[in-house]
Amino acid sequence: MARLVMKFGGTSVADLDRIRNVAAHVKREVDAGHQVAVVVSAMSGKTNELVAFCRGAALLHDAREYDAVVASGEQVTSGLLAITLQAMGVDARSWQGWQVPIVTDQAHGAARIASIDGTRVIQQMEEGRVAVIAGFQGIAPDGRISTLGRGGSDTSAVAIAAALKAERCDIYTDVDGVYTTDPRVVPKARRLDKVSFEEMLEMASLGSKVLQVRSVELAMVHRVRTFVRSSFEDPANPKTMPNGDPFGTLICDEDEIVEQQVVTGIAYSKDEAQISIRRVADKPGVAAAVFVPLAAANINVDMIVQNVSSDGKETDITFTVPAVDYERAVSVLESNLEGIGYQAIEGAKDVCKVSVIGIGMRSHAGVAADAFQALASKGINIRAITTSEIKISVLIDAAYTELAVRTLHSVYGLDKA
Amino acid sequence: MARLVMKFGGTSVADLDRIRNVAAHVKREVDAGHQVAVVVSAMSGKTNELVAFCRGAALLHDAREYDAVVASGEQVTSGLLAITLQAMGVDARSWQGWQVPIVTDQAHGAARIASIDGTRVIQQMEEGRVAVIAGFQGIAPDGRISTLGRGGSDTSAVAIAAALKAERCDIYTDVDGVYTTDPRVVPKARRLDKVSFEEMLEMASLGSKVLQVRSVELAMVHRVRTFVRSSFEDPANPKTMPNGDPFGTLICDEDEIVEQQVVTGIAYSKDEAQISIRRVADKPGVAAAVFVPLAAANINVDMIVQNVSSDGKETDITFTVPAVDYERAVSVLESNLEGIGYQAIEGAKDVCKVSVIGIGMRSHAGVAADAFQALASKGINIRAITTSEIKISVLIDAAYTELAVRTLHSVYGLDKA
Numbered sequence: 117m118a119r120l121v122m123k124f125g126g127t128s129v130a131d132l133d134r135i136r137n138v139a140a141h142v143k144r145e146v147d148a149g150h151q152v153a154v155v156v157s158a159m160s161g162k163t164n165e166l167v168a169f170c171r172g173a174a175l176l177h178d179a180r181e182y183d184a185v186v187a188s189g190e191q192v193t194s195g196l197l198a199i200t201l202q203a204m205g206v207d208a209r210s211w212q213g214w215q216v217p218i219v220t221d222q223a224h225g226a227a228r229i230a231s232i233d234g235t236r237v238i239q240q241m242e243e244g245r246v247a248v249i250a251g252f253q254g255i256a257p258d259g260r261i262s263t264l265g266r267g268g269s270d271t272s273a274v275a276i277a278a279a280l281k282a283e284r285c286d287i288y289t290d291v292d293g294v295y296t297t298d299p300r301v302v303p304k305a306r307r308l309d310k311v312s313f314e315e316m317l318e319m320a321s322l323g324s325k326v327l328q329v330r331s332v333e334l335a336m337v338h339r340v341r342t343f344v345r346s347s348f349e350d351p352a353n354p355k356t357m358p359n360g361d362p363f364g365t366l367i368c369d370e371d372e373i374v375e376q377q378v379v380t381g382i383a384y385s386k387d388e389a390q391i392s393i394r395r396v397a398d399k400p401g402v403a404a405a406v407f408v409p410l411a412a413a414n415i416n417v418d419m420i421v422q423n424v425s426s427d428g429k430e431t432d433i434t435f436t437v438p439a440v441d442y443e444r445a446v447s448v449l450e451s452n453l454e455g456i457g458y459q460a461i462e463g464a465k466d467v468c469k470v471s472v473i474g475i476g477m478r479s480h481a482g483v484a485a486d487a488f489q490a491l492a493s494k495g496i497n498i499r500a501i502t503t504s505e506i507k508i509s510v511l512i513d514a515a516y517t518e519l520a521v522r523t524l525h526s527v528y529g530l531d532k533a
Numbered sequence: 534m535a536r537l538v539m540k541f542g543g544t545s546v547a548d549l550d551r552i553r554n555v556a557a558h559v560k561r562e563v564d565a566g567h568q569v570a571v572v573v574s575a576m577s578g579k580t581n582e583l584v585a586f587c588r589g590a591a592l593l594h595d596a597r598e599y600d601a602v603v604a605s606g607e608q609v610t611s612g613l614l615a616i617t618l619q620a621m622g623v624d625a626r627s628w629q630g631w632q633v634p635i636v637t638d639q640a641h642g643a644a645r646i647a648s649i650d651g652t653r654v655i656q657q658m659e660e661g662r663v664a665v666i667a668g669f670q671g672i673a674p675d676g677r678i679s680t681l682g683r684g685g686s687d688t689s690a691v692a693i694a695a696a697l698k699a700e701r702c703d704i705y706t707d708v709d710g711v712y713t714t715d716p717r718v719v720p721k722a723r724r725l726d727k728v729s730f731e732e733m734l735e736m737a738s739l740g741s742k743v744l745q746v747r748s749v750e751l752a753m754v755h756r757v758r759t760f761v762r763s764s765f766e767d768p769a770n771p772k773t774m775p776n777g778d779p780f781g782t783l784i785c786d787e788d789e790i791v792e793q794q795v796v797t798g799i800a801y802s803k804d805e806a807q808i809s810i811r812r813v814a815d816k817p818g819v820a821a822a823v824f825v826p827l828a829a830a831n832i833n834v835d836m837i838v839q840n841v842s843s844d845g846k847e848t849d850i851t852f853t854v855p856a857v858d859y860e861r862a863v864s865v866l867e868s869n870l871e872g873i874g875y876q877a878i879e880g881a882k883d884v885c886k887v888s889v890i891g892i893g894m895r896s897h898a899g900v901a902a903d904a905f906q907a908l909a910s911k912g913i914n915i916r917a918i919t920t921s922e923i924k925i926s927v928l929i930d931a932a933y934t935e936l937a938v939r940t941l942h943s944v945y946g947l948d949k950a
Contacts, residue, residue, distance in 0.1 A: 181619075184615075192602050
């Protein structure tokens with residue numbers, strides 16, 4: 117017997133039939149003797165409709181009112197799922213964010229969870245009652261409804277799992293796990309049984325859409341074992357691993373991963389643009405002079421490369437921004453020419469960042485060299501390189517994206533079953 | 534400067550355009566220097582959709598979950614109206630039932646308001662902030678959302694007006710007031726400037742759809758001056774009375790009505806069925822033997838007539854039930870023949886109850902006689918008669934309904950402008 121949190125997104129609760137399917141998944145876990153809390157999103161399309169209402173009422177609108185309107189979507193789903201569970205003979209009740217309570221900060225519209233008091237929910241779960249919790253929402257210190265920003269239900273689920281001291285947080289989604297890379301690019305991509313929080317964080321931030329970055333951060337901080345699995349399995353009899361474990365990918369502490377791979381996955385991120393600032397002074401304060409104005413203009417800077425100056429006087433700085441912000445970024449830099457001091461700005465819009473991710477590379481030499489060699493053997497030019505402890509990222513021409521991903525996937529042995 | 538409650542129903546907030554119209558009505562009162570609380574229903578059709586969701590999930594469903602689902606409709610409208618008001622430069626915020634709080638009893642799905650703590654709302658209204666309150670809902674002692682049952686927004690509005698010590702509760706509706714009778718039957722029907730709580734209660738319970746009976750009861754108990762007016766007037770420049778007062782009907786204490794009419798209105802109620810029980814014993818307990826089984830079968834009995842027995846041994850009892858319950862009522866009585874003891878049951882389905890209502894008849898003799906004479910002059914047979922202090926009701930064949938209503942409307946001088 118364990119305590120589980122199960123999270124279902126908007127497409128999983130899109131209509132009454134899909135809600136019945138969710139209820140069957142829940143019933144299976146209850147029948148297995150588990151204490152269950154379910155976190156639900158709004159029916160798919162509903163949140164967009166409510167957001168459109170708010171925009172139609174006024175383009176600039178009070179975030180507190182937006183929250184009251186938009187949070188109603190999850191309120192409806194939570195009630196309907198509780199009714200459906202009861203009809204199946206499963207004791208259940210709905211919990212709105214303010215009822216739990218899930219206390220957030222005051223940042224209405226994009227709030228962060230500050231604390232969750234799980235006492236009453238746990239008490240009812242121990243009495244055998246399934247807790248159906250409206251995701252994506254909480255109550256702010258002003259006593260008003262808050263929402264966590266779009267897609268925040270994953271984050272709700274992980275935070276609730278932490279507060280309820282759940283053994284596992286199951287994220288039901290439209291894929292059956294986390295893959296070594298994008299299967300649309302590499303048909304040989306393999307589902308990972310386990311992946312560490314740190315690796316998943318790198319993958320999530322690199323555009324893998326399986327989980328929200330914030331939810332992975334939270335899972336890592338609170339050590340919430342998070343399990344990605346498919347909501348399209350037969351609820352009564354879902355596919356299992358050969359050892360009987362459920363089928364999917366467990367995101368967990370690296371200590372729990374017995375057979376560490378050197379490289380776990382290959383991620384890529386298109387729609388990036390590269391900007392290089394040539395011959396800036398190599399002195400304190402130059403990097404700040406470049407990036408403070410960009411931050412003020414709300415431009416998200418990703419990869420930053422600055423090499424050691426050869427002459428100790430001047431250097432080049434290269435970084436990437438989202439392709440849509442490219443022109444704006446260049447114009448911000450040009451209008452700050454005086455403050456920065458540089459010879460020229462160069463840039464390219466059709467670039468892609470490809471990353472090799474693996475906790476094992478901390479203790480393995482030569483991982484980067486293998487990547488560079490493999491890319492060179494295919495004639496792929498590397499524009500820039502950055503590395504972290506568990507990641508090597510290279511910036512290349514976008515046209516070579518698929519070739520680079522396939523090459524790297526193969527060179528690290530990820531193709532093998 | 535006064536404190537006002539304004540209530541708008543589902544058709545008045547059906548879409549963003551209609552919500553903007555509501556906001557313009559509110560802005561007018563704010564600009565006139567009033568403190569305003571607005572009570573809103575869900576967008577028309579929304580509640581039906583949410584109820585259908587609950588029924589689709591399970592025909593028999595937990596009323597607490599039903600409440601969570603259905604109350605979301607008013608939650609959306611309250612937020613959207615607050616946003617719209619802000620966009621017009623009017624300071625406003627939404628209040629959910631649990632935020633006020635509006636505390637109800639535990640009867641989820643058809644709860645009654647137990648108490649309203651208006652302190653915080655009043656405080657914000659005094660700071661010049663319009664309170665947009667979600668109607669139809671509250672919070673039950675179990676800490677969960679409750680709803681007041683269908684159409685409960687009128688009741689919310691009146692209860693809120695009492696709690697906020699408002700000078701007036703304006704009910705915006707699709708008619709411009711309360712009429713002396715149904716204008717579809719009597720084109721000469723006149724709008725009443727004022728009507729007493731007691732009279733309105735009789736009219737409301739007799740099928741005048743302008744206000745819910747419960748809201749009138751509550752207004753009477755708490756002496757809430759309730760004003761029925763049209764939401765289709767030009768919000769910026771609505772029609773007024775010759776003396777500058779707003780145009781509509783004020784439901785108020787009879788002391789406030791200077792020129793008392795003997796008769797205020799003629800109401801009628803179709804879809805009634807008459808049942809007469811012949812030759813029941815004239816002894817204690819017989820009436821109970823008849824009506825207890827009917828109540829147990831959830832059949833609503835309206836008019837009850839029992840005459841004084843001529844021989845002291847046997848009498849007849851006549852009463853009316855909704856036409857749809859006629860067959861069921863007869864079968865209940867037949868299966869209780871032994872307990873009641875009677876000779877025969879007679880009945881008629883095509884009957885109508887017509888009522889003459891007026892506080893003035895308390896002090897005027899001959900009002901009933903006038904009615905009977907007028908009906909006789911048109912050859913309308915009276916099947917049964919009941920009276921209260923301020924009402925005379927006659928049961929007639931349904932075919933004569935319009936003729937009877939027109940005749941009575943005329944005989945009491947209500948046709949005159």
